[in-house]
Amino acid sequence: MNALEVRNLSKSFGNIKAVSNASFAVPEHSIFGLIGRNGAGKTTTIRMMMNIYLPDSGEVVFQGVKVGQDFNSRVGYLPEERGLYKKMKVLETLLFFAELKGKSGKAVERKALEYLERFQLSDRKLSKIEDLSKGNQQKVQFITTILHDPDFIILDEPFSGLDPVNTNLLKEIILELKEKGKVIILSTHLMDFAEKMCDHIAMIDKGKVILNGALDEIKSKYSQKNVSLSYQGDISFLKTNPIIEKIMDFGNVTGIRVKEPQHTKELLRLLVENDITVKRFDANEISLNEIFLELAGNDGSVDRKKEVYNV
Amino acid sequence: MFNQRMNTILKRELREKLFSRAFIIMTLLIPIFMFGILALQTFLMTVGSDDNTKIRIVTTSNIMTEKLSEGLSSLAFVKNGHYSFEYKTMDSTAFEKYIKEVKGDLIGDKITGILFLPENVLKNKKIQYYSKSPNNVNLSSKLKDPINKALVDIYFKNKDFSKKDVEFASLGVDFNGFRVSKDNTIEHEGSGNLVLSFLFSFLLYFSLLMTGQIMMRSVVQEKNNRIVEVLLSSVNSRELMTGKIFGTSITGLVQMAIWLSPVMVLISTSWFLLPEDLILKLSMSQLLYFLLNYLVGLITFMGLFAAMGAIFDNEQDAQSGMWPLMMLIMIPFFIAISLVNNPGSSLAKFSSIIPFSSIMVMPARMTLTEVPLWQIILSFGINILTMILVFMLAAKIYRVGILMSGKKPKWSEVVQWVRYKY
Known part of the structure; x- marks a missing residue:
């Protein structure tokens, strides 16, 4: 069951096509990752979902109905570029944003105090x-996002600028919200986070959705021809071998793609024959980062080739 | 049009502005400042400038000296010691020598000036004033009438005229203004309304500029510290802009009402007695019209200032981009001030009806002259229409502008924003 469907969204600014024909679906009770590099069109897509931008074409449908102001008050949105009124007091700020979403009164105030307690801000x-x-301001901003008990929570790059302790706290709360049956949409360019937290993803590059679906399905589909390798020695002989499609160096690990799934055995044999010390050989394993680089990495291809030669 | 979200925005604006220190200080300071200027001016005119003025009066005959000293010594500013006179009698040739002798005293400020009444003063009333600073308006306006009176007295002394005739001849002309209006009877009018028209123009000018700047700064700040996107996830840009404009306009209206409350008290009660010359000819409904007109003007200009704030993302750029709006406020202000010269001119009529300028010119014109009702209604209608158009235009610019940051946009780009489908 999909909670939210994005259908054929397009948006241009002048001559620049920010988002073109983007479609994806966000299932109920999921953490949905909207991933892509900076400037890919994530924020523009989110802004259209939030009714901040009017799409040139396409629509966003929430439980069968086109989204409008009604939807907005059920959403908690943490934009990438955060901001609060500097002169306002903490509690006053929280209550102001809750009131904008239509929630006011004693119950909200109690809840605000609870959250402040949890984030160790009650004395402030x-x-x-x-x-x-700055870190405390971010916490306040996060509380404003969830105080009105939204069904949807959209977090645009939520971990940027947080220290490890608060990153963990935030993760904890996000998972807790998921337990409560909320839908969380998380936009990030950090593939590791997305991989660890999301059930579903949509990958955006240059305004287009290039990949979308359940994360485990995506991974198994892409992993069949992939080997993740840790080794010692010189593997440059592989570059000319006809069974190899691509070699990607990720530092500790090297990702190798073969042309057909059955070639992985052949690859292992080659490594042993050529006297390479194999520390780890993971077939059918691929990271989201690898998938991302493979699908969206054509811009940086020159750089990556260099990396491969350095192996 | 109004909803709970807009209300929340409006409430926050009001709370932030009405209770801000700047607002309270400004509200109190402006009247003090204005009265201070008035008081200072009066003080400088009465006391400071011609305190300790020493004039030597030289005539060619004893009778004239006698008459002058008789007439001048009874004047208030002579009695309280601000002016002192010394008299001398000599003929023109002696005076020429004399003036060379006392040159040092004049330059050394021992004497302020020497007034010489030559022989033929009784024919042409031409007198001479010798001083380091001969163009002294204060002095001539004070001494003109008493000297004239003395001359007239002497001239008619040996002729067969009654005292009454002589008194009449020595009178100057007193120019009295009467306000003729359609419904009221003809009434004598002092300079009270003149002061009032200045007051209205000045307050409008000052308040529009100040409130406008506050509005613009607040929009730039919201844009600058990125809070605007958080807000837009709850309210749409039109609600946000409307809430802000109304919040700011109400603040401005409260301030204006406070500033005008002394006028309100003056015209509706008899607690204070103004000198007859300063009595205000203003009805309560005119004052209410003034406030209503001001509110419409405020909303119109706040729309413009909000749009202007949305175009820029820092205050320096915004300040420098503000000049077209400043002109829109300053030019009508100067027209309103110059209205005093001739409130019935066609410039006055024209500028009290066209958009933007009528907001400032009409109240000034109404205090100075009778304005036909149809013109008031027409100008008010035009103002309402302008307000709506400005609102629609501002909403478009605002909607695009508040999410733009980085490069300072060109004006041609702003024009394109209006056509954007957002």
Whole structure:
């Protein structure tokens, strides 16, 4: 069952096509990752989902109905570029944003205090925002996103600028929200995070959705021809071998793609014959990062070739 | 049009602005500043400038000296010691020598000036004033009438005229203004309304500029610290802009009402007695019209300032891009001020009806002259229409502008924004 469907969204600014014909579906009770490099069109897509931008064509459908202001008050949105009123006090800020979503009164205030407690900010509730540290401001911003108990939570690059402790706290809360049956849409360019947290993803590059679906399905589909290798020695002889399609160096691990699934055995044999010390040989394993680079990496292809030669 | 979200925005604007220190200080400071300027001017005119003025009056006959000293010594500013006179009698040739002798005293400020009444003063009333600074308006306006009176007295002394005739001849002309209006009777009018028209123009000018700047800064700041995107996930840009404009306009209206409350008290009660010359000819409904007109003007200009703020993403750029709006406020202000010269001119009529300028010129014109009702209604209608058009245009620019950042946009780009489908 899909909670939200994005159908053929397009948006141009002047001559620049920011998003073209993007379609994907966000299932109920999932953490959905919208991934892509900076400037790929993630934020523009989210803005269209939030009704901030009007799409040139296409629509966003929520439970069978085109999204509108009604949808907005059921969403908690944490934009990539955060901001709060500097002169307002912490509690006042929280209540203001909740009121904008139509929630006011004692119950919201109680909840606000609960969250402040949880984020260890209860002693700062009467401080002005400008007197808080940057990390604490981010926490306040996050609370404003979820205080009104939204069904949908859209987080645009939520981990940027957070220290490890708060990153963990945030992850914890995101998973907790998922448990509660909320739908979380997470946009990020950090593939590792997306891989660890998301059930479903849509990959955006240059305004187009180039991949979308359940993460495990995607991975198994892409992994059949992939080998993840840790080794010692010189593998440059592989470059000319006809069974090899591509070699990608990721630092500790080298990703090798063969032309057909049955070639993986042949690859292992070649490595042993050529006296390479194999520390790890993982067939059918591919990281999201590898998939991303394979699908969207054509811009940086020159750089990557260089890396391969350096092996 | 109004909804709960807009209300929340409006409430926050009001809370932030009405209780801000800047607002309270400005609201109190402006009246103090204005009265201060008035008081200072009066003070400088009465006391400071001609305190300790020493004039030597030289005539060619004893009778004239006698008459002058008689007339001048009874004047208030002589009695309280601000002016002191010394008299001398000599003929023109002696005076020529004398003036060379006392040159040093004049330059050394021992004497302020020497007034010489030559022999034929009784024929042409031409007198001479010798001083380091001979163009002294204050002095001539003070001494003109008493000297004239003395001359007239002497001239008619040995002729067969009654005292009454002589008194009449020594009178100057007193110019009195009467306000003729359609419904009221003809009434004597002092300079109270003149002051009032200045007051209205000045307050409007000042308030529009100040509130406009506050509005623009607030939009630039929201854009600058990125809060606008958070807001837009809850409200749409039109709700946000409308909430902000109304919040700011209400603040401006409250401020104006506070500033005008003394006028309101003056015209509706008899607690204070103004000198007859300063009595205000203003009805309560005119004052209410003024406030209503001001509100319409505020909303119109706030729309323009909001759009202007949305175009730029830092305050320096915004300040430098603001000049077209400044012109739109300053030119009508100067027209309104110059209205005093002739409130019935066609410039006055024209500029009190066309958009933007009528907001400032019409109140000034109404205090100075009778304006036909149809013109008031027409100008008000035009203002409402302008307000709606400005709102629609501003909403488009605002919607695109608040999410733009980085490069300072060209004006041609802004024109394109209006055509964007957002």
